[in-house]
Amino acid sequence: MLPNPDEKLDPRVKRTRNLILTSFESLLAEKGFESVSVQDVTDQAEINRATFYAHFSDKYALLDYAVQKAFMAEIEKRKLNMCSYSPDNLRNLILIVCEFLVTIHSGCAQPHQQFESLVEGTIKKQIFELLSYWLKKSKLPTEIPATVATWAIYGLASHYSHLKKRPSLEKFVDEALPLVAVNLEQFA
Amino acid sequence: MLPNPDEKLDPRVKRTRNLILTSFESLLAEKGFESVSVQDVTDQAEINRATFYAHFSDKYALLDYAVQKAFMAEIEKRKLNMCSYSPDNLRNLILIVCEFLVTIHSGCAQPHQQFESLVEGTIKKQIFELLSYWLKKSKLPTEIPATVATWAIYGLASHYSHLKKRPSLEKFVDEALPLVAVNLEQFA
DNA sequence: TTGAGAATGTTGACTAAGCAACAAAGGAGT
DNA sequence: ACTCCTTTGTTGCTTAGTCAACATTCTCAA
Numbered sequence: 118m119l120p121n122p123d124e125k126l127d128p129r130v131k132r133t134r135n136l137i138l139t140s141f142e143s144l145l146a147e148k149g150f151e152s153v154s155v156q157d158v159t160d161q162a163e164i165n166r167a168t169f170y171a172h173f174s175d176k177y178a179l180l181d182y183a184v185q186k187a188f189m190a191e192i193e194k195r196k197l198n199m200c201s202y203s204p205d206n207l208r209n210l211i212l213i214v215c216e217f218l219v220t221i222h223s224g225c226a227q228p229h230q231q232f233e234s235l236v237e238g239t240i241k242k243q244i245f246e247l248l249s250y251w252l253k254k255s256k257l258p259t260e261i262p263a264t265v266a267t268w269a270i271y272g273l274a275s276h277y278s279h280l281k282k283r284p285s286l287e288k289f290v291d292e293a294l295p296l297v298a299v300n301l302e303q304f305a
Numbered sequence: 306m307l308p309n310p311d312e313k314l315d316p317r318v319k320r321t322r323n324l325i326l327t328s329f330e331s332l333l334a335e336k337g338f339e340s341v342s343v344q345d346v347t348d349q350a351e352i353n354r355a356t357f358y359a360h361f362s363d364k365y366a367l368l369d370y371a372v373q374k375a376f377m378a379e380i381e382k383r384k385l386n387m388c389s390y391s392p393d394n395l396r397n398l399i400l401i402v403c404e405f406l407v408t409i410h411s412g413c414a415q416p417h418q419q420f421e422s423l424v425e426g427t428i429k430k431q432i433f434e435l436l437s438y439w440l441k442k443s444k445l446p447t448e449i450p451a452t453v454a455t456w457a458i459y460g461l462a463s464h465y466s467h468l469k470k471r472p473s474l475e476k477f478v479d480e481a482l483p484l485v486a487v488n489l490e491q492f493a
Numbered sequence: 494t495t496g497a498g499a500a501t502g503t504t505g506a507c508t509a510a511g512c513a514a515c516a517a518a519g520g521a522g523t
Numbered sequence: 524a525c526t527c528c529t530t531t532g533t534t535g536c537t538t539a540g541t542c543a544a545c546a547t548t549c550t551c552a553a
Contacts, residue, residue: 128351129509129540132320154530159447165511170532317510317539342500353541358502 134172136162138183144222149226150180177235184239189215192247203253205300211270211290211297214244216280241271252301265300273297322360324350326371330412337414338368365423372427376405380435390439392486399478399485401459402432406466429459440489456474461485 140161144153155176159166173179184264191213200206221236248263273293277283308461328349332341343364347354361367379401380386388394436451461481465471 127508127541129354132351133510153533156530163320165316167512167533168510171509175531270533315511315539321540343502344500354501355503356540359539363501448533 130172131169133164136164137169137172137179138186141179141183145225147226149229150176150232151227151229163197180232180235181239182235185243188213188240190242191217192243194206195299197247198250200251201254202248202257202301204294206251207298207301208290210244210247211273211293212286214240214270214274215277215286215290219283221277237271237275241267244270248301257301264302266297269297269300315422318360320341321352321356325357325360325367326374329367329371331412332389335414337417338364338420339415342364368420368423369427376401376428379405380431385435386438387440389442390436390445390489392482394439396433396478396482397485398435399461399481401472402428402458402462403465403474403478404470406462407471410466425459426465427443428457432458436489445489450489450491454485457485457488 135264137158141153141158144157144161148157153176155166155169158164158176158179173182189198192210195209195213197206197210197213217240218236225232245263245267248266249259252259252263273289277289279284283289321445325346327426328462329341329346332345332349336345341364343354343357346352346364346367347357361370377386383397383401385394385398385401405428406424413420433451433455436454437447440447461477465474471477
């Protein structure tokens, strides 16, 4: 799908970004997004503040980057970026999104509205791109079905991750899958 | 005793040295000193080879630095660098040297002659400096007693660390201590 | 013995990171 | 209102790290 944006990058850049990312994640878990300042991140990363701004325009850009990278890692781990549409792949995608949101809610202190909608935007963009990629390969119509499915998947995952008593993920996905699949397959 | 050479140092320098140090230690444990190349170190540290030479003239200088730093850390941990001569402090010093050599023998693959004598030189320099510092503070004669004690201590520790069946460190040090102490105290 | 490959040091030109200082905007309390 | 303090972006100059290239030396097997 995508060329790996890691390799061939100046080692200093990789190092710096990793330092920023690592300290950001730990601060996120400790204090929550709203109360983390750029200062905090650079202090803990032992990076100059000016260097931060050479990489990210502000902490929102950093959040976007962090979420995107973490989510992409999950996608790549299951090789969903190197295949095309199938019910089973779709099932795995839904699964990933659910797990991802659950993880975020357990790994980030005080998730406020602001934070959640930022994450939502980033994740939906990723889902949409992946679905588009799948459908294009299968010569299926893309735009509308991918949009519908994207929102549906994210909605399901968000719902699931907010449940007080979450049912088994397997059961949940089994029930949800056909509803999403029909959106993508109906013109096959 | 010494001002901490860590603080006030350019963050990039600290980072680079730590990266080099970390990868060196792991390679030392894995392959042994003789078979570790500068290449290996810089590859694993993800540092440019030219950068290595900006910090160390060669791998021997690196070994020196690594040993010195590790040993100094033990000294500082027990605050021996902030006190003066006493039998108890001397006892702790002997203890540290013994433990240090034991650790090196278990943590480094195939310790050859070359490696051992490099370590010996570095450690003895450290011991000598510490003893001199102690004695000077107590207005005791320095040069000769410190020399004798340094060699004695290192010899004991080396002997101990090479024993096939090592007795309890406590017992060993209890026996050795008075012999070394007399060298330092006889003119008190 | 020779020759091919690997490791060593070194160089000079380029790029990223550090730093200090600045103006500006917000927040908390008095 | 006010100050005091913190955070935010931004800038110009300095220093450290990167890279590719080169000449040497080592090593080891053909």
